[in-house]
Amino acid sequence: MEKAYQPKEVEDRLYQFWEQEGSFQGNADADNPPYSIVIPPPNVTGVLTMGHVLNNTIQDILARRARQRGFSTLWLPGTDHAGIATQTKVEQQLRKEGKNKYDLGREGFLQHAKEWRDKHGGIILKQLRKLGCSCDWERTVHTLDPDYSQAVLEAFVRLFNHGYIYRGKRMVNWCPVSRTALSDEEVIMKPQNGKLYRIRYELVDSPGEYLHVSTTRPETIMGDVALAIHPQDERWPSLKGRKVRRPLQPAEIPIIADEAVEKDFGTGMLKITPAHDPLDFEIGKRHHLEIIDVLEEDGTLNDLAGPEFSGMDRFEARQASVEKLRQQGDLIEEEDHANNVGFSERADVPIEPRLSEQWFLRYPRVEEAKRAVSEGFIRYFPERWTKTYLHWLENIQDWCISRQLWWGHRIPVWYRKGEPRNNPENWHVSLAGPEDPENWEQDEDVLDTWASSWLWPIATMGWPNPNAMKEQGLDYFYPTSALVTGPDIIFFWVARMIMAGLEFKGDPVDPQTKLSDEEIRKRIPFRDVYFTGIIRDSKGRKMSKSLGNSPDPLDLIEKYGADGLRYGIMSIAPKGQDIRFSEERIEQGRNFCNKLWNLSRFRHMADEQPHQSTLADILGRIDPVHLNQDDHAILLRLVQTLDEVDRLYSEYEFNSVLHSIYRFFWNDLCDWYVENSKPRMRGGQGKQTCLAVQDLCLRQVLLLLHPVTPFITEELWKVLGFSGGQSIQWNSPGTGMELHGLLQNAGIKPDPLALEEMLAIRELVTSMRALKAERNLANNNRVEFSYLCEDAKSKILDKHLSSLLSSVGAADLKRVKEAPVGMPALVTDFGSVYLDLASGIDIGAEKIRLNQELEALKKIILSIENKLSNSAFTEKAPTQVVEGAKRQLADNLAKRKETEDALRALS
RNA sequence: GGACGGCUAGCUCAGUUGGUUAGAGCGACUGGUUUACACCCAGUAGGUCACAGGUUCGAGUCCUGUGCCGUCCACCA
Numbered sequence A: 001m002e003k004a005y006q007p008k009e010v011e012d013r014l015y016q017f018w019e020q021e022g023s024f025q026g027n028a029d030a031d032n033p034p035y036s037i038v039i040p041p042p043n044v045t046g047v048l049t050m051g052h053v054l055n056n057t058i059q060d061i062l063a064r065r066a067r068q069r070g071f072s073t074l075w076l077p078g079t080d081h082a083g084i085a086t087q088t089k090v091e092q093q094l095r096k097e098g099k100n101k102y103d104l105g106r107e108g109f110l111q112h113a114k115e116w117r118d119k120h121g122g123i124i125l126k127q128l129r130k131l132g133c134s135c136d137w138e139r140t141v142h143t144l145d146p147d148y149s150q151a152v153l154e155a156f157v158r159l160f161n162h163g164y165i166y167r168g169k170r171m172v173n174w175c176p177v178s179r180t181a182l183s184d185e186e187v188i189m190k191p192q193n194g195k196l197y198r199i200r201y202e203l204v205d206s207p208g209e210y211l212h213v214s215t216t217r218p219e220t221i222m223g224d225v226a227l228a229i230h231p232q233d234e235r236w237p238s239l240k241g242r243k244v245r246r247p248l249q250p251a252e253i254p255i256i257a258d259e260a261v262e263k264d265f266g267t268g269m270l271k272i273t274p275a276h277d278p279l280d281f282e283i284g285k286r287h288h289l290e291i292i293d294v295l296e297e298d299g300t301l302n303d304l305a306g307p308e309f310s311g312m313d314r315f316e317a318r319q320a321s322v323e324k325l326r327q328q329g330d331l332i333e334e335e336d337h338a339n340n341v342g343f344s345e346r347a348d349v350p351i352e353p354r355l356s357e358q359w360f361l362r363y364p365r366v367e368e369a370k371r372a373v374s375e376g377f378i379r380y381f382p383e384r385w386t387k388t389y390l391h392w393l394e395n396i397q398d399w400c401i402s403r404q405l406w407w408g409h410r411i412p413v414w415y416r417k418g419e420p421r422n423n424p425e426n427w428h429v430s431l432a433g434p435e436d437p438e439n440w441e442q443d444e445d446v447l448d449t450w451a452s453s454w455l456w457p458i459a460t461m462g463w464p465n466p467n468a469m470k471e472q473g474l475d476y477f478y479p480t481s482a483l484v485t486g487p488d489i490i491f492f493w494v495a496r497m498i499m500a501g502l503e504f505k506g507d508p509v510d511p512q513t514k515l516s517d518e519e520i521r522k523r524i525p526f527r528d529v530y531f532t533g534i535i536r537d538s539k540g541r542k543m544s545k546s547l548g549n550s551p552d553p554l555d556l557i558e559k560y561g562a563d564g565l566r567y568g569i570m571s572i573a574p575k576g577q578d579i580r581f582s583e584e585r586i587e588q589g590r591n592f593c594n595k596l597w598n599l600s601r602f603r604h605m606a607d608e609q610p611h612q613s614t615l616a617d618i619l620g621r622i623d624p625v626h627l628n629q630d631d632h633a634i635l636l637r638l639v640q641t642l643d644e645v646d647r648l649y650s651e652y653e654f655n656s657v658l659h660s661i662y663r664f665f666w667n668d669l670c671d672w673y674v675e676n677s678k679p680r681m682r683g684g685q686g687k688q689t690c691l692a693v694q695d696l697c698l699r700q701v702l703l704l705l706h707p708v709t710p711f712i713t714e715e716l717w718k719v720l721g722f723s724g725g726q727s728i729q730w731n732s733p734g735t736g737m738e739l740h741g742l743l744q745n746a747g748i749k750p751d752p753l754a755l756e757e758m759l760a761i762r763e764l765v766t767s768m769r770a771l772k773a774e775r776n777l778a779n780n781n782r783v784e785f786s787y788l789c790e791d792a793k794s795k796i797l798d799k800h801l802s803s804l805l806s807s808v809g810a811a812d813l814k815r816v817k818e819a820p821v822g823m824p825a826l827v828t829d830f831g832s833v834y835l836d837l838a839s840g841i842d843i844g845a846e847k848i849r850l851n852q853e854l855e856a857l858k859k860i861i862l863s864i865e866n867k868l869s870n871s872a873f874t875e876k877a878p879t880q881v882v883e884g885a886k887r888q889l890a891d892n893l894a895k896r897k898e899t900e901d902a903l904r905a906l907s
Numbered sequence B: 001g002g003a004c005g006g007c008u009a010g011c012u013c014a015g016u017u018g019g020u021u022a023g024a025g026c027g028a029c030u031g032g033u034u035u036a037c038a039c040c041c042a043g044u045a046g047g048u049c050a051c052a053g054g055u056u057c058g059a060g061u062c063c064u065g066u067g068c069c070g071u072c073c074a075c076c077a
Helices: A007-021 A050-068 A083-096 A101-120 A123-131 A146-161 A218-223 A278-286 A314-328 A366-374 A385-394 A466-472 A487-504 A517-523 A553-571 A583-606 A615-621 A629-650 A654-681 A687-705 A710-719 A736-745 A752-774 A791-808 A843-869 A871-876 A879-906
Strands: A034-038 A072-076 A165-175 A180-182 A187-203 A210-215 A226-229 A243-245 A252-257 A269-272 A331-344 A352-361 A379-381 A413-416 A427-429 A440-442 A480-485 A526-531 A783-788 A810-815 A825-828 A831-836
Touching: A007 A553, A007 A710, A034 A050, A050 A072, A050 A123, A050 A480, A050 A553, A083 A101, A123 A553, A146 A165, A146 A427, A146 A487, A165 A331, A180 A352, A187 A218, A187 A314, A210 A218, A210 A269, A218 A314, A226 A278, A269 A278, A278 A352, A314 A331, A366 A385, A366 A487, A366 A517, A379 A385, A385 A487, A480 A487, A487 A517, A487 A526, A553 A583, A553 A654, A553 A710, A583 A654, A583 A687, A583 A710, A615 A687, A615 A736, A629 A654, A629 A687, A629 A736, A629 A752, A629 A791, A654 A687, A654 A791, A687 A710, A752 A783, A752 A791, A752 A825, A752 A831, A791 A810, A825 A843, A825 A879, A831 A879, A843 A871, A843 A879
Parallel strands: A034 A072, A034 A480, A226 A252, A379 A526, A480 A526, A783 A810
Antiparallel strands: A165 A180, A165 A352, A187 A210, A187 A243, A187 A331, A226 A269, A243 A252, A413 A427, A413 A440, A783 A831, A825 A831
């Protein structure tokens, strides 16, 4: 074996081995219980980020652990076509070539985009293999695959037939750069420092008299159709029904009263521009006002804005209109104003509220979706996200699902040629299209990407084709066991998947019929949802390409190994908390792997001939007669650790899982058990038993770690002969209870007292080491010690004497009857230990140190005495707490006496 | 404006229903090649648990309020 672990020699080889063995295949026909996860499909043209590393490592841990425990496991991978994002990229690239999408035409553009996708796409799936992800690659799905596309359209048609989908001219969020409508969820509110302009409007029937109105958007004044005041605003008793003159594109517009106007904001008077503001649109509808749309789809002003502004960009027009108003004397005031402006998530420009014909979805199964989570059929980890989820559902708005793009699933609606499109009688909605296509034209728009990915858990497994569903095991694997994703897409994706599952899985149910709880259980797409944190850099900033603070995971794999990266990232991922990334943690992951490698190497070297060591072999090699207290203690800790890890996994406490394994492996096994084993390993009766106990611990550690660090554990599994010809993947660490049972059957009965003894002995060893270290005595300087203690404790100490001497690096530890004179001392729970020094101790310094200890003890004693003399405490506190305090007082009193003795002995 | 999360050692974080003297890793410092590992070992220092009240025999933990950081939601022009 190499002196240090070399991940590169291992990782590709083992990954290939697993794939060749077909380890990752999810088989629906197995006799085992199912465990399934669908991957949150990454953007097909994306590359691996640290966020993906975190997310997919967690999924891999869950999948591998399930495989170990005998579940028939499917981790289903795939990619998303990412409508706007991909189309934007392709268009950008076309622009570099001096072309645009209209040059190519719809078909040509799609062809081009597909080629581009196939060339640049799918990189991320290769990167996931590098990370060790155990996806069933043969089942990789892309949202634009023919079968998947059929599912998306089928869902549309079904929803349409059930009356959930309608077409309407409504206010939508319009992105002038992508030139498409967006859903509310794709709009990000950003605080902006803008201006609030106060404009005057002249009263028509009273020239020279003006009303003042505040606005942040003077460029839309030409679209004003009214001014509005609050009906109860006593400041303007007689305004209603009168008219004012619009200062740009002059026209007479009425003054109306509407409840929606805030009396206390600005001047209390609102200009109404129904075409360019959602609130104004609503008010306009209530008052049957005209709609004057002065903006084009690219954000420039049109002829309705007047010749001076026509063709001007909206921001340019803002300046120009302010200038014009100023010249006319209509601009009264201009002040700085902070407000929130909606930005397009993708194009990062302010969106325009815009009136347009779009397809909308009234969400199906909203009530059931609430119940699914509030009743715990679906469990959220951390649980607090349920509140966010429910709040969104309470206030749910219809979903604008049409996008003015080409890259995506084209809406399966045809219109009769030459007839008005807004009349449903001229619509044809189906998968196959009309029988006389020459008389129809298909809707030009595509569906929102999320209107395809919300079907992910069912459409990746053959839905709605009954044969495909059977073949791909939908009924077997569904509901999937766990979903791992970021809370940022709880509305985009998680909530919608739940509603899609409830609506589409199983037999169709008409909209009026509510689903029973039993039916909800069957239809939900997943049982547990684990929300990861967001990975931030060491300064707490979000990782982003523009900041350049996002490390390339592949570089990290190159440097520290995939296992090191996985261990590192998982060890710093507290449940649901954001994660501060630091490369040092990844380095620690690598160091951990190396430690594991070296303990294995040590074990390997102890036996010249590596043998096959199945669990039964190992247990058979343990002779109960030769078990000492160390053995008992480590076996107990092993049993404890197995249980602890199980419990922590059930709560998705991954970093605690690692911490628990770390403590057992590093602190208990390496630092204590193996160190204490060294004398026994030199030979003698206990050797074989000792090695077998090591084997058992090491074997279980490998099994526990395998989900987290799959490569190194598989390699060591073979090197150490644990495999019995079988991959580690198919072996479970089992529970603590199971192991305990196996030990009992083998005649091994771990002594519960051994652990307590061990801990006390450890404390003693630490004190003795400290006595040496403080005097700069090298570890291997075999000095002598004396100790003072009670008989009972002396007995325990005798049992451990030899390993204790070797751990400390001591030549002897003699029991004495009274405090030896002139020696440095430390007082422990076990009694007082004295370091035997021939000469040269600094009596003054020793006195100072002991006096400090004494002071600390006195303080503690005082506080316990106060507590115990307080009758309220002794009466009200539980007896065990009071007893504990009494014992504590006795211990500390004893320590005080010994410290005083030690002090006296110094003088 | 509303909701949620965080504030514990220099840094990153544990601390499970209130109950011994608040822990770990990293970093710092001191010493160390004893038959695995310097990607290691041994040891030392380092904390008014954000702040102010309250409940309690007892509060890092529960309640109220405040501050700072972060996230999400929301039609004040």
